[in-house]
Amino acid sequence: MSRSPLSAQPPQPSRRANRSRAAASRITAVTSRLTASAGLLDPSVLAVLDRQLRRIEWRDHARTLAALLQNADLPPDRARQLGRRLALRGAHPNAVRFGLLLLSLAGTDEDREILTDLGLRPAFSSEACEALARSQSDPHRALFELARRAEGWARVDAVRHLEGARDPEIGTWLIREACTGDVLDGYVALTAARVGDLAAVLSGESLDEETLDGTARLLEALTDVDGPGPALRQYADAVRALTGFLRHVTAQGLTLPRLWTLLTVHRFLHDGRVDALCATDPDWRRVRDRYARAVADPAARRVVLAGLDAEEQSTLRLAAWAATRMGLPVRPTLLRRVESHPYDTALWFLLVDGCPSEDIAAVVEAARRVLPLQDLRGGPTEPAPGTDDAIDGVLDIIVSRLDGHPGHGWELVETALHHRTSRNRRMAVRAIEGWPAAALPPEARRALLDAAAREPLAELRAELSRAAERLCGPRP
Numbered sequence: 001m002s003r004s005p006l007s008a009q010p011p012q013p014s015r016r017a018n019r020s021r022a023a024a025s026r027i028t029a030v031t032s033r034l035t036a037s038a039g040l041l042d043p044s045v046l047a048v049l050d051r052q053l054r055r056i057e058w059r060d061h062a063r064t065l066a067a068l069l070q071n072a073d074l075p076p077d078r079a080r081q082l083g084r085r086l087a088l089r090g091a092h093p094n095a096v097r098f099g100l101l102l103l104s105l106a107g108t109d110e111d112r113e114i115l116t117d118l119g120l121r122p123a124f125s126s127e128a129c130e131a132l133a134r135s136q137s138d139p140h141r142a143l144f145e146l147a148r149r150a151e152g153w154a155r156v157d158a159v160r161h162l163e164g165a166r167d168p169e170i171g172t173w174l175i176r177e178a179c180t181g182d183v184l185d186g187y188v189a190l191t192a193a194r195v196g197d198l199a200a201v202l203s204g205e206s207l208d209e210e211t212l213d214g215t216a217r218l219l220e221a222l223t224d225v226d227g228p229g230p231a232l233r234q235y236a237d238a239v240r241a242l243t244g245f246l247r248h249v250t251a252q253g254l255t256l257p258r259l260w261t262l263l264t265v266h267r268f269l270h271d272g273r274v275d276a277l278c279a280t281d282p283d284w285r286r287v288r289d290r291y292a293r294a295v296a297d298p299a300a301r302r303v304v305l306a307g308l309d310a311e312e313q314s315t316l317r318l319a320a321w322a323a324t325r326m327g328l329p330v331r332p333t334l335l336r337r338v339e340s341h342p343y344d345t346a347l348w349f350l351l352v353d354g355c356p357s358e359d360i361a362a363v364v365e366a367a368r369r370v371l372p373l374q375d376l377r378g379g380p381t382e383p384a385p386g387t388d389d390a391i392d393g394v395l396d397i398i399v400s401r402l403d404g405h406p407g408h409g410w411e412l413v414e415t416a417l418h419h420r421t422s423r424n425r426r427m428a429v430r431a432i433e434g435w436p437a438a439a440l441p442p443e444a445r446r447a448l449l450d451a452a453a454r455e456p457l458a459e460l461r462a463e464l465s466r467a468a469e470r471l472c473g474p475r476p
Helices: 015-019 023-034 043-054 058-071 076-089 093-106 109-119 125-135 139-149 152-160 168-177 183-187 189-196 198-202 209-222 238-252 256-269 272-280 282-296 298-308 313-326 331-340 345-352 357-370 390-399 410-417 422-434 444-454 458-472
Strands: none
Touching: 023 043, 023 058, 023 076, 043 093, 058 093, 076 093, 076 109, 093 109, 093 125, 109 125, 109 139, 109 152, 125 139, 125 152, 139 152, 139 168, 152 183, 152 189, 168 189, 168 209, 183 189, 183 209, 189 198, 189 209, 198 209, 198 238, 209 238, 209 256, 238 256, 238 282, 256 272, 256 282, 256 298, 256 313, 272 282, 282 298, 298 313, 313 331, 313 345, 331 345, 331 357, 345 357, 345 390, 357 390, 357 410, 390 410, 390 422, 410 422, 410 444, 422 444, 422 458, 444 458
């Protein structure tokens, strides 16, 4: 079911109205008036409600509104009528959210299409999922259908609301498909592991590849020490799940993606937040030792070296990441590959991030040789929204890390000073400020002053001028 487009006017809350403790009470009172009598909803009262909703920050009042409406004893049919109208025709995001709140209290199975449609939109997914959970006769099935269609944060909201589901089909889907390799996987992985009974799945005698690959993605999300968790510590059957996964990988054969999962788990098991578990629990200690042996096995090294020779770029990248985790030399291979793939940002990141001082000269020389530096000196002209120019990202990745390598890569830094994106110009200033004056060439001050003269952003212009003053004193 389609809904009318929202007004292009952005929310304009009133600070005074938003801070008022009576704001939610006033909105509830107007809602009671609208639903008190039969017939059409009074347009003048609807206009009052719309103004009141526009004047608040939704997150500041949502819980209070829910509690007040719950206790207001609104006529269900009229509350549902108002909720549907606002959800379908609300011209302001807060009006749509309020409509969803009413449908969470008075909605029926007939509202499922409306709720699902809005649940696909991240701006309303939280309220839509709550409405589905409270209004549907089979809420988990409704949320499951939404989760399979949703993306991004909308998918996260839908999966989170599946906590407690008992449907085997839902559990199987969560194990196989809930985690997609997305950065948001960490927000849904624990729910997927619990509802899908990850440990029981991995305790089975055999697994098909689709299920094993799904459990691998799930374990990566649960053990990502750089993510929102890592949540595996909160999963009661963690040791059984880890033991089962390693058994299946051993039985089916080590591949590069599976090795990456083992490396991710190995890193988690050696994280400081897990040390206490391994020190006091022999089961955790044994599983840590088993993963350590698995990633140190010569077979793991062979898998990585084969990946580094692969023609396919995604395989090379994954092998390079794995080699980095394992402490294997990878920089010579990457230096060769950027000659033919100069705009691959992942390769450049692996080359320059954490690069030791003795290797940075070779990396800078490769960048100077393969990048069209002269073409990148077009001056400040921000790219159009949605533009994805990989070469801009390559320059960013390199220059943003040159502050730790004084004297290396001045030609790249100067190019970034004259680059079209403010991000690269800002990274150039950061690099220059990280270098002692003695490491900068004589022309550095003139380059900074020229860049400042052309800089359209006042804050960045001031940074450029300060950097120039540091070198030779204030400009005359």
